[in-house]
Structure formats: structure tokens, C-alpha cells
Amino acid sequence: MTATATRTDFAVRSGGTRQLAGTTTLLRFALRRDRLMIPVWVGVNALMILSMPNTLENLYGSPADRAELVRDTAANASFRALIGPVFDDSIGALTAWRVGVYAGALAAVVSLLLVVRHTRDEEESGRQELVASGMVGRRASLTAALLTAAVANAVLALLVTVGLAGQGAAGALAFGLGLAGVGMAFATLAAIVAQFTESARLARGLTAGLLGAAFVLRAAGDSASDDGSSALTWVSPLGWLSNLRAFADERWWVLLLFAAAALVQGVVAYELAGRRDVGMSFLPARPGPAFGRLGTAGALAWRLQRGSVLGWSIGFFLAGVVYGGLTDGVADLVGDNENAREVFQRMGGQSGLTDAFLASMVGMMGLIAALYVVGSVLRLHGEETSMRAEPVLANAVGRLRWAAGHLVIAFAGAGLIMLLAGLGFAAGYGKQVGPILGACLVQLPAVWVVGGLAVLLYGVLPRAAMAAWGVAGAVLLIGWVGPALDVPQAVLDLSPFGHLPKLPGGGMEWGTVVVLLGLAVVLTAAGLAGLRRRDMTT
Amino acid sequence: MTKAITVSGLHKSFGTTHALDGLDLDVEAGEVHGFLGPNGAGKSTTIRVLLGLLRADSGGAQVLGRDPWADAVEVHRRIAYVPGDVTLWRNLSGGEVIDLYGRLRGGLDARRRAELIERFELDPTKKGRTYSKGNRQKVALVAAFASDVDLLILDEPTSGLDPLMEEVFQRCVEEERDRGRTILLSSHILSEVEELCDRVSIIRKGRTVESGSLADLRHLTRTSVTAELAGPPNGLSHLPGVHDLAIQSTERGQGHRVRLQVDTDKLDAVLRSLSESGVRSLTSTPPTLEELFLRHYQDDVREGATAR
Structure with a gap:
């Protein structure tokens, strides 16, 4: 029953633009719904990043201090695991090093929340049916969700590029784009995960788990190598961000990795979405017991929250x-x-x-x-x-x-x-x-x-x-x-x-x-x- | 006879909206009471006050002899409620929800539960989101009918059921009444109300506009009369209780066709007046339930139109 692959050739051929009908309307609607969430989270992230040069100036004012910091960090596996390798002793490079992993992770979290909110959440609540019955193409909702995340990430990239331009325009641009790249990598990943679960909560949890895995891989790679060259670092989008080497002779081609990841994951998400029914998923809900043991409001509350308690634990x-x-x-x-x-x-x-x-x-x-x-x-x-x-x-x-x-x-x-x-x-x-x-x-x-x-x-x-x-x-x-x-x-x-x-x-x-x-x-x-x-x- | 529900002069406002404006409601113990009114009339608000979910601004409400706000838990032990829009937990099966609700009330009759699941053709192993609207309602209905309670409060419980299931629902309500349980049934399905209800209350704009048995209510409404007369009708328009009078000459110019609506208790005077003009044919139609309700429902529309 669930997610049968019954896509007909007719549906495939019926024109790319038609499949996207209504995307603009949905995008504007999504941005209106998120008019508070996006500015707040992007603002917090930008504030965290843009306040860092000042902090570093206070802590490591002299070039000698900074050179020492770089030397010590390179030699300290624990610190590299925590924050990543450092490539230069300029304020800009140290900023990108100090906040990069965390700002990237936050951009990823915001992106995955946005995408799940506008895809699986809508389907789970049944609202998607109503929307899909309008003049809305088959791919419009997913496209609008990804574009919403793209808008949030573009704003972040812009703020970072402008805000850090004083430390070097090229580095600021690279760092801004890298952060947006991490965001879009996880936005498209969330779009895939959302095809597999019927529950938005589970989709969010799984994608966040994958983000955690990306963090751990990068940490393991960076603790093993002091220049980000470990293979473990290279499989993690968070590792790509540091390997972009913003403010330290940027390796622009690393941005292609983000683009490729977003593209491949996006294509997979669209393919999967096209092969299933609205509201269904590839991991269908299994039948439950015909008789229940819940008998109190407290037991019900525990049943509803136990999964989340387990995850946090x-x-x-x-x-x-x-x-x-x-x-x-x-x-x-x-x-x-x-x-x-x-x-x-x-x-x-x-x-x-x-x-x-x-x-x-x-x-x-x-x-x-x-x-x-x-x-x-x-x-x-x-x-x-x-x-x-x-x-x-x-x-x-x-x-x-x-x-x-x-x-x-x-x-x-x-x-x-x-x-x-x-x-x-x-x-x-x-x-x-x-x-x-x-x-x-x-x-x-x-x-x-x-x-x-x-x-x-x-x-x-x-x-x-x-x-x-x-x-x-x-x-x-x-x-x-x-x-x-x-x-x-x-x-x-x-x-x-x-x-x-x-x-x-x-x-x-x-x-x-x-x-x-x-x-x-x-x-x-x-x-x-x-x-x-x-x-x-x- | 004791009262299962007594409500008098109930007021409830949300901001500037007066949802309830002096509503009265009496439900006798052991009866099936229809609760009717157009959308937004205040039916669900009243029910939420009866369940102690909302606190009335003023006026009194008693459910099973207690104050539903202050004694909510004691009252609820003897009540089963079915909302019009049943929402279930995504990861709980229908069977688990039925058992949970049963235990949170006075208890569940296991045999009746099994029988109801079979009659409603419900699959209790499916989980929340996978049920259709009708099946979600069945979950709540099975839980309500299998619970050991004295009063059932049903808020448009059949809006998602197919006609066969609607039939099962009606049999269940009758069985509950036969066991001496009281049922407050809010519904828009007039045939269902006509079939099941001993008495009905019609509310409009937060106020009770009619209350009584269906026979009582019929008596209060209009009968439509069509007659062909040998001579011109005389003084019909001056008779009290006559509405929508239309007189046509028939083809030969001698006879007249009369159509009118008359308040049912004024029918006698109209018939006498008609017979003075020589009745050739006469049809008299008693008011249908639809007309009964439409009259009340449409008052809203008319008032809205004149207000503009």
C-alpha cells in the first residue's frame, strides 16, 4: 500500500514547469510563517560570528600571542577535535576557526528544522492534502521548503560576508558561502530523511543525529591530523567548512563539494518524493497492539515523551x-x-x-x-x-x-x-x-x-x-x-x-x-x- | 424525573464575541436530547462548559447534579465525550486509545468493546495518523459506548461516518437509551435527530430559541396549504398567522389558486375562510423537520441581510 512505485510515464513527462506550479506562492507563504523564526535564528548565529573578532582582539591582541595560539593548537589533538585545525594567525582566520564548526552546526540545525517543518510536518498534519489539491505542482512543496532554507542561509552568508569584510573580503565571502553550504547540505539531507518517516519529530531527530555523526567524524579526523587532511574530516560537511580555509589562502574549489552534495541529495529527495504517495513514507507506521495497557494520564505522558527522553539521554x-x-x-x-x-x-x-x-x-x-x-x-x-x-x-x-x-x-x-x-x-x-x-x-x-x-x-x-x-x-x-x-x-x-x-x-x-x-x-x-x-x- | 443536565442563563464571552448569551438547556435523565443550531451558534462552547473545560462568565450549569467546573473529575467519572473532530496520537494504536479512555472513565466493558469493534468494523491495531476521519470517530465512539458511564455527550459524532456506520451508530444510541443512559447529541443530520431524539433544543446566537419534543415543535411551526377555490378568496390576508400568501387566477378566470403558509395552531380559521369560497381541491403539508430547522437557521441570514 505504502509508497508504491506507480509513477506513470505520463506524470513524468508532463512538463517541468508544471511540477513547480505554485512554488512562488508557497515560498512566500512559508517565509511569512517563518517571519520570526528565520530572523531570530539567523540573527543569533550572525551575532555569535560577528562578535568573535572583537573577542579575539581582546584575548590575543598581539601577533605574537596569536602565533603562539596557532602553534599550540596545531600540537593539541584535543583542541583540534573540539574546534578544528587552525590555518593562519590573522583575526579573520582565527574567527573562522573558533566559530566555524558551531556556526555551521547551527546553520544546519536551522536548515533541517525549516525543511522538515515545510514538508513532513505539513503532510503529517494533513494540511499538505489541502495545499496539494490547489494549483500546486507535485514538486512545488519540496522546492518551496528548500528555497526557504536557501533564503535563510543566503541571509546568513550575506551578513557574514559584509560583517567580516574588514578582515578580508575574499575570506569573508568564502566563510559566508561555506556556512550557507553546510546549511544547504543539511537542508537537502533533511529533505531525504523526511521521505522516510511518517513523523516530523522522527525526521528532525534522525537528521540531527546525522549532524551529530558529521561532528564526530570531523572531530575524529581533526584529532588525527593537524591540517584537516584526514579522510574522516573530508566525509563531513563540517570538515569541508574548515578545509575551505577561509582567510587563509582560500581553497575555493571546496565550495563545489557543498554544491555537489546539495545537488545529489536534492535529486535523490525529489526522486524519492516522486515515488511515494502524499502523507505516506518509505518506513510506514507498523500496526500497534489491539489492546492497550495505558491507564493513567501519567502513563500516557511517559509514552508520549519517552522517545525524546531516551534521545536526550x-x-x-x-x-x-x-x-x-x-x-x-x-x-x-x-x-x-x-x-x-x-x-x-x-x-x-x-x-x-x-x-x-x-x-x-x-x-x-x-x-x-x-x-x-x-x-x-x-x-x-x-x-x-x-x-x-x-x-x-x-x-x-x-x-x-x-x-x-x-x-x-x-x-x-x-x-x-x-x-x-x-x-x-x-x-x-x-x-x-x-x-x-x-x-x-x-x-x-x-x-x-x-x-x-x-x-x-x-x-x-x-x-x-x-x-x-x-x-x-x-x-x-x-x-x-x-x-x-x-x-x-x-x-x-x-x-x-x-x-x-x-x-x-x-x-x-x-x-x-x-x-x-x-x-x-x-x-x-x-x-x-x-x-x-x-x-x-x- | 431527575435532570441529567441543567443549564440556565449561561453567558460566555471570548474577547468581544458573545459565544453564549443566556443559554438554557434541560436534559432529563434517561432521554436522548438533540442539540441543534447553525454553525457558530454556541453548541461546542456549551459542551465545553458542561465538560468543565471552559468556565462560564455567569449563569448556572449542573451536570449529574454537580458543578462541572468545581467537581470536574467526579462528574467526568460518569461521562463519556466524543468530540466532532477526533485527534489521536500518532504512535498509539486505536485499541490503546480505547482502553486508555475507558480506564480514565469509570471502566470499560470488555465484551461490549469487542462487540462494538466488530460492529463498527474498526481495526484497533492501526495507529493514529493512519486512520481516516470516520475511523478516528469510530475509535472515540467505541470508547464511549463501551465505557461504564451514565451520560454520553456526543458533539457531531457522525460527521465522518458512512450511511451503514451511521445506522450502527443509531442502533447503539438506542441501546444506550434502553439501558437508561442519558445522551446529549449535537448534530446537523436531521434524520438522525428525528429518529433518535426524545426532545430537542435549538440554539441560535448563544441563546435557546426552542426546546421541547418534536411534536411540540411541529405544532409551533407553519403548515403549507395549497387550495383551488371556486370563488375569490375573502379576507385571507387579514387572518392572523397567515404568511407568504399568493393568489392566482386560474385559466378560465373564475377559479383561484391560493398558496399560503399558516401557523399550525391557526389552521382552523384559514380552512373555514377557504371553505366559504368553495374548495375544489386542497393539499395541506405538515412542516418537515427541515423546515422547522431552516426557519430558525435562516433567521440568522435574514437578520444579517436587514442589518446590512
Whole structure:
């Protein structure tokens, strides 16, 4: 039944332009729907990149400092694995080196989200049927989705090219195009994955997993070689970005790799899409049990969220292992630079470079856990707006009990993934198991404050519930970019993470932890009180 | 007789929209009560208030003798609800959803569940998204009919069912009534309402405009009369309760053809007046249910037209 290859010759021959009918309309519609998402994410990415030259000027002002950094990095496998090889000691080259992998990964994430949102999401929700029944060609939706991602990546490339032009126009252009290339490589990859799953959530998860694999391949390749020449680096689009060597005698032909990948993957995606029915996939849903064992709202919530909890758990554990394993080597390198040490210490630990590095990495995991907690809390919002909450609440299930099912998973799940990250660090680093676990768990009060804010928004202002993502994004931005830029302390203080004790290494501050815990409880309780009193969305 | 649902003077606004504007509704225990009204009249809003999902701005609502907002969980233990648009979880099978809903209510009759699945020809192993609209409704209907509850609230439950399944649905409703359960049935399918409902309430713009048995309601509406008369009709237009009067001369110029609508309780005076002019032929059609509803539904349209 599913995805039968019954494409007739007639359909193939019926003209290329007809297959694209309506693409412009769909593209404009998609851009209108994403009028907030694209500017925010592209803006955050550009801000992260364009603030880097200034940071580097502060840290490594003199050419001698920079030359030393390059020499040390070339010799340090851990650092190369984390960030990539460095090819020149100009500010431009160091900028591309320092942010390249992460900015590329963010561009990839935005691209894959956009493509899945406008393809598989639309099919899964049934909206695609309505759209496809209009004067819309068979290939229009996929084309519009890819073009939407192309617009986002083109804007990023433009901002980067203009913003970094001061460091060298050719390098800025190469770096901008390279970032856009990574974005389009993953946009077209997402377009393929979206043909295989019936669920948009799964398509996003799988593509993100492939992005993680690309990161690991590049890290492995770069730790093995100091000039990006490892075969492992060359199979990863993130590796291509550094091998483009922006600001360091650009290798323009590497851009052809991006173009070829996007082209080949795009063709495959179109071929696959043309061979299946709308709404169907190549991995069809398997039949489920005729009888169910679910009997409580809590069990239902767990059933709905367990896949995501599992995914986050694996990701956090592996990230812990990787960063734990790099700890010793990185600390060696940073130790050479007084300013870098200072930044690490501002981000994280207070004494000892290993501790400082561990603390800043643990802090980063805490910031990412805030994304998990927001996503998990907002499942309530998703259940409500999709009208699935209504019949559940029409049963003998109180609202608070229904909400509690999801909130337990959100809050306890955050504890679980931080614990697993800690175990991963401990496994990778092999020492200091207790202090590292403690450092991971001490992030939780701040994670829960962000979760509490999400509950408050959902309970009291359900229409603004999605603003919880904005809160998480702001906290992330403050935590990542704040310490490196000289952001005023008042701004840093806005984030609950800024108040946490710097562990391992620093002293434990029970008072702060208790205050944050209390704040999380109050926010959550206020949100639940609001939920109890308000109308359910209709 | 005890009341299963009592609603009086219910008000509910969303911003500037008055969804409910003093709505009244009485459902006796053990009856099948039709709940009718044009789109946007406030049927679903009323049902959501009855389910405690919305809080009324003012006015009282009691379901099974309790306040549906304050005692939601206790009330829901004895209620089964079927929404008009059933959404299922993508990765849960229909059977799992049926069992979940049963357990979240008062419990599920396993034998009845099996019987209903067979009668509705439902495949319980399929997963959420792969069901058609009609099949998603069947999942919710099987869960509702197999649950051990006292009151069924059905909000346009058959909009996706084929005629055969519609028939199965009607038999199920009758069986539920025979077991003494109460059913509030919101529906646009008039034949279904006529077949099943003991009493109906018609609402419009958030207010109840008619309530009673179908016979009562018929009595309140108009009968259409067509007559051929030997002589000219006399004074028909002055009679109370006569509407849409049309008089034509027949070909020979002597007889007259009269068409009119008359309020059913004023029919007697009209017949007397007609017979004075010599009736040659007469057809009198009682109001159909469609006319009954159209009259109420169309008032909206007319009012809209005059307002402009």
C-alpha cells in the first residue's frame, strides 16, 4: 500500500514547469510563517560570528600571542577535535576557526528544522492534502521548503560576508558561502530523511543525529591530523567548512563539494518524493497492539515523551564522554594563555584549569538542558492546541494530574540527562567522579527555573507559551556569548545560570541553590494555579 | 424525573464575541436530547462548559447534579465525550486509545468493546495518523459506548461516518437509551435527530430559541396549504398567522389558486375562510423537520441581510 512505485510515464513527462506550479506562492507563504523564526535564528548565529573578532582582539591582541595560539593548537589533538585545525594567525582566520564548526552546526540545525517543518510536518498534519489539491505542482512543496532554507542561509552568508569584510573580503565571502553550504547540505539531507518517516519529530531527530555523526567524524579526523587532511574530516560537511580555509589562502574549489552534495541529495529527495504517495513514507507506521495497557494520564505522558527522553539521554551521555575525554589536553593548551584562562574562569571554574574547563563544559550542558526542559514542558501546550488534551480532560482526569504527568518528565528528565552527562564526563575523564556529578546536578536549579518560567507562561498566558523558547534562547545566548563579550553584569545576572556556584573547583553556595529551587517551585506553582483557573484553548 | 443536565442563563464571552448569551438547556435523565443550531451558534462552547473545560462568565450549569467546573473529575467519572473532530496520537494504536479512555472513565466493558469493534468494523491495531476521519470517530465512539458511564455527550459524532456506520451508530444510541443512559447529541443530520431524539433544543446566537419534543415543535411551526377555490378568496390576508400568501387566477378566470403558509395552531380559521369560497381541491403539508430547522437557521441570514 505504502509508497508504491506507480509513477506513470505520463506524470513524468508532463512538463517541468508544471511540477513547480505554485512554488512562488508557497515560498512566500512559508517565509511569512517563518517571519520570526528565520530572523531570530539567523540573527543569533550572525551575532555569535560577528562578535568573535572583537573577542579575539581582546584575548590575543598581539601577533605574537596569536602565533603562539596557532602553534599550540596545531600540537593539541584535543583542541583540534573540539574546534578544528587552525590555518593562519590573522583575526579573520582565527574567527573562522573558533566559530566555524558551531556556526555551521547551527546553520544546519536551522536548515533541517525549516525543511522538515515545510514538508513532513505539513503532510503529517494533513494540511499538505489541502495545499496539494490547489494549483500546486507535485514538486512545488519540496522546492518551496528548500528555497526557504536557501533564503535563510543566503541571509546568513550575506551578513557574514559584509560583517567580516574588514578582515578580508575574499575570506569573508568564502566563510559566508561555506556556512550557507553546510546549511544547504543539511537542508537537502533533511529533505531525504523526511521521505522516510511518517513523523516530523522522527525526521528532525534522525537528521540531527546525522549532524551529530558529521561532528564526530570531523572531530575524529581533526584529532588525527593537524591540517584537516584526514579522510574522516573530508566525509563531513563540517570538515569541508574548515578545509575551505577561509582567510587563509582560500581553497575555493571546496565550495563545489557543498554544491555537489546539495545537488545529489536534492535529486535523490525529489526522486524519492516522486515515488511515494502524499502523507505516506518509505518506513510506514507498523500496526500497534489491539489492546492497550495505558491507564493513567501519567502513563500516557511517559509514552508520549519517552522517545525524546531516551534521545536526550544518549546525546548527553555521549557529549559527556567526548568532552570528558578532551579535558586534559584542552587544559594544557589554555594554560598557556592568560586571557583565555580568564575567559574560561569567567564562564566556569575558579581555580585550576582542568576544573575551569570542566566547569564551563558542564555549564554548557546545563544551558542545553534548559532547551530540553522547555520542549518537554511545552508538550502540554502541544497536546492542548492539537485538541488531544480535550478528550483526555473530559475523562476523570484533573488538569493538575494531567499536567503533572508531563511536568514530572520535564523536571525529573532534566535531572536524568544531567546525571548521565556527569557519568559521561566521569567516564571520559576518568577522575573526580564525585565532584563532576555534583557539578552537573548543581545546574538543575537553574534548569528548573527556566522550566518553571515555561510552566508559568503556559499556565497564565497560553497564547504566549512559545515565548518560553525565547527565554531558553536568551539564557543560552547570555551563557555562551556573555562571558566572552564584556556584557554588563546586570545582563549576566538575568540568567539563573549566572548565579550558580562554579563547580568543580569553586565553593558550593547552598544559599543560591536554595533560592533558585524556591524560585522554580514558585514559578511552577503559579503556572499550575493559572492553568487550573483558565479556559482550555478551543 | 431527575435532570441529567441543567443549564440556565449561561453567558460566555471570548474577547468581544458573545459565544453564549443566556443559554438554557434541560436534559432529563434517561432521554436522548438533540442539540441543534447553525454553525457558530454556541453548541461546542456549551459542551465545553458542561465538560468543565471552559468556565462560564455567569449563569448556572449542573451536570449529574454537580458543578462541572468545581467537581470536574467526579462528574467526568460518569461521562463519556466524543468530540466532532477526533485527534489521536500518532504512535498509539486505536485499541490503546480505547482502553486508555475507558480506564480514565469509570471502566470499560470488555465484551461490549469487542462487540462494538466488530460492529463498527474498526481495526484497533492501526495507529493514529493512519486512520481516516470516520475511523478516528469510530475509535472515540467505541470508547464511549463501551465505557461504564451514565451520560454520553456526543458533539457531531457522525460527521465522518458512512450511511451503514451511521445506522450502527443509531442502533447503539438506542441501546444506550434502553439501558437508561442519558445522551446529549449535537448534530446537523436531521434524520438522525428525528429518529433518535426524545426532545430537542435549538440554539441560535448563544441563546435557546426552542426546546421541547418534536411534536411540540411541529405544532409551533407553519403548515403549507395549497387550495383551488371556486370563488375569490375573502379576507385571507387579514387572518392572523397567515404568511407568504399568493393568489392566482386560474385559466378560465373564475377559479383561484391560493398558496399560503399558516401557523399550525391557526389552521382552523384559514380552512373555514377557504371553505366559504368553495374548495375544489386542497393539499395541506405538515412542516418537515427541515423546515422547522431552516426557519430558525435562516433567521440568522435574514437578520444579517436587514442589518446590512
